Amino acid sequence: MLCQRCHKNLATVRYAEVVSGKVRELPLCQDCLAKRQEEAGAGFELSGPVPASRTGSPAAKTPRPRARAVRACPSCEMHVGKVLDTGRVQCPACYEAFKAEIEPMLAGLHGGIEHCGKSPRMNDHRARKSIELQTKRALLRTAIEMEHYEEAATLRDAIQRLESELENGAAFQGSRHG
Amino acid sequence: MVEAWVQNRPPWLSGTGPDAPVVVWSQCNLMRNLAGFFFPAACTHDEIHAIEERIVTALDSMGMPGAGVYYPLERLDRLDTIFLGERRLIPFDLVHGTAQGGVYLAQDLSYAVAINGADHLCMTALAGGLELDELWNRLNALDDGLADCVDYAFDKRRGYLTSSLGHVGTGLKVSVLLHLPGLVAANAMAGLVQVARQRRHAIHGLKPTVVQALPPDQSSYMSESFFSDLSGALYGDINEAQGDLFLLTNLSALGASEEEILFHIRHTAADIVERERRARQTLLNKERIQIEDRVARALAIAGSAHLMGFTEGLGVLSSIRLGHDLGLAPGCTLDTLNELLLTLQSAHIKAHIGHDCDEWTLSVERARLFRTHFAPAQKRMRHRADTPDKE
Numbered sequence: 001m002l003c004q005r006c007h008k009n010l011a012t013v014r015y016a017e018v019v020s021g022k023v024r025e026l027p028l029c030q031d032c033l034a035k036r037q038e039e040a041g042a043g044f045e046l047s048g049p050v051p052a053s054r055t056g057s058p059a060a061k062t063p064r065p066r067a068r069a070v071r072a073c074p075s076c077e078m079h080v081g082k083v084l085d086t087g088r089v090q091c092p093a094c095y096e097a098f099k100a101e102i103e104p105m106l107a108g109l110h111g112g113i114e115h116c117g118k119s120p121r122m123n124d125h126r127a128r129k130s131i132e133l134q135t136k137r138a139l140l141r142t143a144i145e146m147e148h149y150e151e152a153a154t155l156r157d158a159i160q161r162l163e164s165e166l167e168n169g170a171a172f173q174g175s176r177h178g
Numbered sequence: 179m180v181e182a183w184v185q186n187r188p189p190w191l192s193g194t195g196p197d198a199p200v201v202v203w204s205q206c207n208l209m210r211n212l213a214g215f216f217f218p219a220a221c222t223h224d225e226i227h228a229i230e231e232r233i234v235t236a237l238d239s240m241g242m243p244g245a246g247v248y249y250p251l252e253r254l255d256r257l258d259t260i261f262l263g264e265r266r267l268i269p270f271d272l273v274h275g276t277a278q279g280g281v282y283l284a285q286d287l288s289y290a291v292a293i294n295g296a297d298h299l300c301m302t303a304l305a306g307g308l309e310l311d312e313l314w315n316r317l318n319a320l321d322d323g324l325a326d327c328v329d330y331a332f333d334k335r336r337g338y339l340t341s342s343l344g345h346v347g348t349g350l351k352v353s354v355l356l357h358l359p360g361l362v363a364a365n366a367m368a369g370l371v372q373v374a375r376q377r378r379h380a381i382h383g384l385k386p387t388v389v390q391a392l393p394p395d396q397s398s399y400m401s402e403s404f405f406s407d408l409s410g411a412l413y414g415d416i417n418e419a420q421g422d423l424f425l426l427t428n429l430s431a432l433g434a435s436e437e438e439i440l441f442h443i444r445h446t447a448a449d450i451v452e453r454e455r456r457a458r459q460t461l462l463n464k465e466r467i468q469i470e471d472r473v474a475r476a477l478a479i480a481g482s483a484h485l486m487g488f489t490e491g492l493g494v495l496s497s498i499r500l501g502h503d504l505g506l507a508p509g510c511t512l513d514t515l516n517e518l519l520l521t522l523q524s525a526h527i528k529a530h531i532g533h534d535c536d537e538w539t540l541s542v543e544r545a546r547l548f549r550t551h552f553a554p555a556q557k558r559m560r561h562r563a564d565t566p567d568k569e
Contacts, residue, residue: 075216076216076220078220083343087342087343087344088219088296088341088342088343089217089341089343090216090217090219090220090341091215091216091217091220092211092213092217092331092333092339095333095336095339095346102343105343106336106343106346106432109343109344109429109430109432110347110378110429110430110431110432110433111378111430111433111434112347112430112432112433112434113335113336113432113433114335114432114433115333115334115335115336115337115338115347115348115432115433116347116433116434116435116438117337117347117348117350117434117435117436118318118321118348118435118436119332119334119337120325120329120330120332120338131435132437135435135437135438136437138435138438139437139438139441142438142441142442143441146445148445
């Protein structure tokens with residue numbers, strides 16, 4: 001998993017912070033861990049393996065509650081603390097208002113932060129087919145990795161069918177516009 | 179209302195789906211919110227009604243097969259609401275009475291749309307066995323139809339926006355109920371939980387939820403039931419599972435397409451089913467007498483008990499279900515076993531006898547229900563045991 005602070009390096013440690021008795025975990029790389037520790041001062045605690053460079057220093061210190069931010073959503077006035085406590089938001093605008101807090105939570109919860117599924121306004125037939133093709137290719141890779149060869153064969157057929165449909169569609173559109 | 183619903187037997191009880199009887203049922207939930215509104219918890223009464231009206235109008239105009247009826251919860255009594263919760267047609271946040279929502283039910287109960295629970299919409303469908311693709315097709319068609327009539331809260335990057343950060347993205351929650359007595363006996367559940375977690379799935383032990391009477395029905399007694407809880411908070415640890423029942427669910431809804439989520443859950447479930455079948459065979463080969471004893475005892479209790487608690491009923495059903503799969507419980511059908519898994523819940527028993535009742539009466543009626551179904555099977559077993567083997 002990538003570091004949830006810089007989103008560049010591989011996360012090698014799990015950084016756990018305790019805010020009002022609730023534990024929040026962040027997968028971090030070594031660099032970001034050092035930065036986070038500087039920012040947080042004394043109020044941090046490590047869980048999981050301690051990085052080699054720091055094994056000489058005391059790894060765990062007494063957790064100290066940090067001052068709770070009082071930022072609120074401009075639309076529904078929900079406080080950021082409540083979002084962090086409950087994992088719930090009150091309106092679509094909360095997602096934008098608390099972007100910085102929510103994104104690491106989403107990465108931890110789901111393993112990804114970008115939507116890859118269907119969308120409500122996918123009237124474009126070709127766009128729908130392209131997304132289906134992309135999904136089937138990803139599934140084919142997984143099926144081969146998991147040694148489900150029967151399913152892989154079915155997926156390969158479906159991919160070929162979709163590819164030819166898309167090609168024929170392009171040819172048809174080309175001849176219509178040409 | 180409940181009198182009409184109790185006659186409507188859910189098709190998933192038949193036990194004919196793929197990987198039955200290990201997979202009892204599969205369920206898909208799809209959560210959506212309308213654009214331009216707060217999520218239900220922050221809505222005013224007027225906004226709740228506006229949302230309700232838009233969704234019900236859209237559903238009525240779609241012309242889905244088996245067009246449904248909308249029931250606002252304020253017009254249902256407590257027993258009706260808990261009954262729908264036990265059938266998993268509404269999520270627990272609506273059962274608990276904290277939301278001012280309602281439910282749109284297809285006439286054949288093939289799908290249900292809970293309105294203004296934690297999200298504006300929660301579409302639900304159930305099928306017997308591991309039937310995820312069929313379920314998804316059903317909900318996907320419903321979702322596409324609704325998207326033509328209403329605007330969803332959708333963000334290109336984050337997908338469908340939901341009140342819970344755990345559902346944002348596809349808004350898809352898949353649950354598969356598994357009966358795993360073999361793996362429990364082999365002490366293999368803890369290892370399985372680890373495997374599932376690596377695949378971003380969770381395995382919960384299913385345990386009954388007790389619902390206390392709430393105002394204004396102070397006279398109502400409490401109920402013991404299995405409810406659909408999308409947050410997973412109601413479900414227990416694997417050690418808390420009753421009746422060897424476990425729920426496999428997806429933890430991730432963002433970063434993977436619906437098809438990928440279904441693919442991975444299907445393979446994890448199929449993997450567990452395979453392990454369970456091997457564990458049952460090992461059990462039968464190594465401990466045949468103990469298994470025969472367990473099944474015969476369970477049938478004896480089911481066929482003759484006069485008092486039966488919820489948890490005891492689940493344990494008895496689990497043993498008989500195992501016996502049925504291994505050919506040790508002649509005369510029992512999967513259909514009956516699935517039905518009892520549903521009807522041993524409190525609201526179903528109350529609906530069956532036609533009135534609210536206390537725990538003692540529930541226990542008496544539950545035992546009567548078991549006797550009706552299992553007394554003949556128990557007699558057959560006793561007859562078989564008494565008859566000397568001619569060979």
